[in-house]
Amino acid sequence: xxxxxxxxxxxxxxxxxxxxxxxxxxxxxxxxxxxxxxxxxxxxxxxxxxxxxxxxxxxxxxxxx
Numbered sequence: 001x002x003x004x005x006x007x008x009x010x011x012x013x014x015x016x017x018x019x020x021x022x023x024x025x026x027x028x029x030x031x032x033x034x035x036x037x038x039x040x041x042x043x044x045x046x047x048x049x050x051x052x053x054x055x056x057x058x059x060x061x062x063x064x065x
Contacts, residue, residue: 007061014050014058016065022050022058 015023028036029044050058 004063006064010058010061011065014062014065016062017049022055022062023047024050 013024017023025047026044029041033041
């Protein structure tokens with residue numbers, strides 16, 4: 001049986017935590033930041049956990065991480 005391939009785009013964007021959850025970065029933090037309040041950009045810095053509805057699909061893309 002061949003090994004599964006890791007989706008390289010997903011590997012650069014997601015990582016697994018010690019408990020097996022998948023960590024992601026938040027969107028909307030790359031450009032047009034002058035119109036966004038400082039409070040919003042501060043909150044966008046923090047990482048988030050992938051939602052339970054997307055966990056299965058995301059985990060399939062990063063089997064060995």
